[in-house]
Amino acid sequence: MYKILPRILVSALLFSLMVGCASTGTSNDETKDWSADKLFSEAKARQASKDYKKSVEYFERLEARYPYGKYAQQAQLEIAYNNYKYEEPALALASLDRFMKQNPTHPSLDYAMYLKGLVTFNESQGFLSALAKQDMSERDPKAAKESFNSFRELVTRFPDSKYSKDAQLRMGYLIGALANYELHVGRYYYKRGAYLAAANRGKALIDNYSNTKQVEGALALMYQAYDKLGMTDLRDDAKRVLLKNYPDSNALEKQISDDAYWWAPI
Template identity: 70%
Template sequence: MNKILPRILAATIAAALIAGCAATPQEQDETRGWSAEKIYAEAKAEQISKNYDRSNKLLEKLEARYPYGRHAQQAILETAYNNYKGQEPLLALSAIDRFIKQYPAHPSMDYAFYLRGLVHFNESQGFLSFLSKQDMSERDPQAARDSFESFSQLVTRFPDSRYAADAQLRMGYLIGALADYELHVAKYYYKRGAYLAAANRGKHLLETYGNTKQVEPALGVMVLAYDKLGLTELRDDAKRVLLKNYPDTKVLDPESLQGRAWWAPW
């Protein structure tokens, strides 16, 4: 009997400890019993304080407890914003895409496209560092293209949106950046003797970014590249267009391809 009692006592203590541990998480959950409005307000307060991880945890609780309310819908966008500011672009884009798919008629859809454009725009900053010494042919412009596409969807579908003006400014910036990239690559090919690739890149610039200041030097690359290839008819056509639109051009000097003097940075 004396041996059994300690065993029973030990088992009782162990059971109490297990029960206590199991209850601890709920006892420590300060949001227990909170309304959707209160959780959302607290999440926004943490967001304003730049406590993005804490804000996201609250937003997760909000979605889990009140999945069908308006605050849960907005919580997806707030999560996307937190991840954008917290340097988590993939998580931000995932949340935005989920919002667009689930709530295509939501009144904040314009903001969703705007935020997606911002995420891609931020990701494109390495590509947009044109004054660096890195070889532009090795840069990937996809993030810049994705950013432009998102902003374009915004201004096309929601022209009166409060975000449309800023989106249009960023689109102009991106168009210049992408045209600049094409020009860099065309020059890169020309300097390495890949004249057909250089001419084709110049042609692509004309067809895609025909309203940019990079058109003039792109025509110059085409004239010089076609000349190297012995394609005199194409050379003369490109030269005719160049001189008609830019009669005082100085881009036909082959030596200028070695530097930046023949085209002004946009």
């Protein structure tokens, strides 16, 4: 009995501590008695004051406590927006994908698509700012392509959406950016003597981004790359197409090292 008693006392003490910790944690939750309306309004207030982290906490509690309430679906969108503003793109995209999967006919589906495009659009800016760095062959324009695809889905499915006009403007920017990427990579290959790879990049630009101003540079790149390879027929074809479409072009007189020409503005 003497040996058992301390164990009982220890167990009782541990239980007391656990209960104390649990009650302390509950008492520290200022939202424990809040209604759905109050949680939503407080979360929006935090969002308005740019306290996105706290706003996410409130919206997550709202969604967990009232999963079938009138605010549950909106909370998912608000969480995605907050994470977008708080520069947590992976969390924002996860929330948006979950929302779109669970609510394929929701009235705010166009907004979800638009926001998804914005999240990846912002990510693509890091890719674009890195274009001047040395090893362009290892850069990945995945975010820019995903952003373009999200905006394209929006304007295709919801052409009358209030977000479609801005989405179209951003699509135009992204097309120019992706064309610039192809031209820049082609230039990278050319300067390192990989002339066939350079010519292929120029051809890919023309095939995929034929309505951009970078086509002129792509044709000039192909001309010079084919010339280095001794592929005279393809070289002359590139020159013929260039002069037919850009009769006043002086691109053939430019050198690959001329950054002012090859790094064309978007």
